[in-house]
Amino acid sequence: xxxxxxxxYNFIGIVSIPFFYLFSFRKGYKISLKERLVLYKKKxxxxxxxxxxxVGELNVARPLIEHFSKKYPILITVFSPRGKxxxxxxxxxxxxxxxxxxxxxxxxxxxxxxxPKILILVEGEFWFNLVDETSRKTDIISVNTRISPKSFxxxxxxxxxxxxxxxxxxxxxxxxxxxxxxxxxxxxxxxxIVLCGDLKLVSxxxxxxxxxxxxxxxxxxxxxxHYPEESVLISVFKKIKKKYPDTALVLAPRHVERVKEIENxxxxxxxxxxxxxxxxxxxxxxxxxxxxxxxxxxxxxAKVVFVGGTIAPVGxxxxxxxxxxxxxxxxxxxxxxxxxxxxxxxxIGAVVSVSSDEELEEYIIKAxxxxxxxxxxxxxxxEEVLECYIENIKRFLExxxxxxxxxSKTVLHR
Numbered sequence: 211x212x213x214x215x216x217x218x219y220n221f222i223g224i225v226s227i228p229f230f231y232l233f234s235f236r237k238g239y240k241i242s243l244k245e246r247l248v249l250y251k252k253k254x255x256x257x258x259x260x261x262x263x264x265v266g267e268l269n270v271a272r273p274l275i276e277h278f279s280k281k282y283p284i285l286i287t288v289f290s291p292r293g294k295x296x297x298x299x300x301x302x303x304x305x306x307x308x309x310x311x312x313x314x315x316x317x318x319x320x321x322x323x324x325x326p327k328i329l330i331l332v333e334g335e336f337w338f339n340l341v342d343e344t345s346r347k348t349d350i351i352s353v354n355t356r357i358s359p360k361s362f363x364x365x366x367x368x369x370x371x372x373x374x375x376x377x378x379x380x381x382x383x384x385x386x387x388x389x390x391x392x393x394x395x396x397x398x399x400x401x402x403i404v405l406c407g408d409l410k411l412v413s414x415x416x417x418x419x420x421x422x423x424x425x426x427x428x429x430x431x432x433x434x435x436h437y438p439e440e441s442v443l444i445s446v447f448k449k450i451k452k453k454y455p456d457t458a459l460v461l462a463p464r465h466v467e468r469v470k471e472i473e474n475x476x477x478x479x480x481x482x483x484x485x486x487x488x489x490x491x492x493x494x495x496x497x498x499x500x501x502x503x504x505x506x507x508x509x510x511x512a513k514v515v516f517v518g519g520t521i522a523p524v525g526x527x528x529x530x531x532x533x534x535x536x537x538x539x540x541x542x543x544x545x546x547x548x549x550x551x552x553x554x555x556x557x558i559g560a561v562v563s564v565s566s567d568e569e570l571e572e573y574i575i576k577a578x579x580x581x582x583x584x585x586x587x588x589x590x591x592x593e594e595v596l597e598c599y600i601e602n603i604k605r606f607l608e609x610x611x612x613x614x615x616x617x618s619k620t621v622l623h624r
Contacts, residue, residue, distance in 0.1 A: 420507025
């Protein structure tokens, strides 16, 4: 059965190459056929190989790539051309290639050229030949393993195919209990499943050196806001300012082209304001961040943070950045895009979802008075998550030096 599946899969893969190339060309993506067909000479020697689909996965893997680059050469493959350019920029010390087409002889050629010590798949890159051929040469570890309900249904429906992928992965280091529960129905050997936690807890930590003179103001920072979130925040802020006159509201709209719209609204409400592009200090009631790339650094000045796209029906934006700085975070009820991380942060008291202006005001006041803050030390949590990933990967790397790549079945849990 396996041989028939492999033959048919390879046939479909070969036939699909021109269609994939034309589709990419029409979408404006410049793919490298030289790399996809492995038409190059040897460059990497026994590297630790990370495969990341695109930019998001490259960011998630950052703590692991940076850690293992201190001791081993690093090889990174990506699926998207955009991811390739990004990887080259942020990991200049690594060899970066587009992933070969998932056809047996191409994957074999890639493996013979690079001879990786190990393959680390980031999140959910389960390619049949990539896993099948690599598992014959070395171990494969899936990190921050993510299985969505939709993917789980697909894996179960076509389990006759996917079982060959899951059985050839040596270890799954999962991000959440929900992912573990899905994996337990897909993976025969349950000892291969370890709950380490979400790597985004570590990779989302930001230490940007952004200067802001607060002039003694206590800041309520609203990041990545959409219409009509600014009007809600301004209305609530005006009530809060009557009781807490030393507060100021910082608005960082998701799209800076909306700044004029926000300025006009502030004028109508009779509030003074200043722009980040014109001043590095708080000079009025409201401070508008009309610059790109500084929000994460401005969060450190906040007493409390509201993250947008959650009152507006967007689905939510990054709540980890302010939470990892120890800031209490408030969001609205539209958070389906960040539900997993919201559920985690909610359990430890770092974030709350509100459903009305009154609740928003209530929790901002609680934060100002120190009654709303995280229940645990997130820095310690970060350290434990990262240690779980690093120690389990190290165990396989150390054993790979011995004959047969034999690895102990003992796994290291948090």
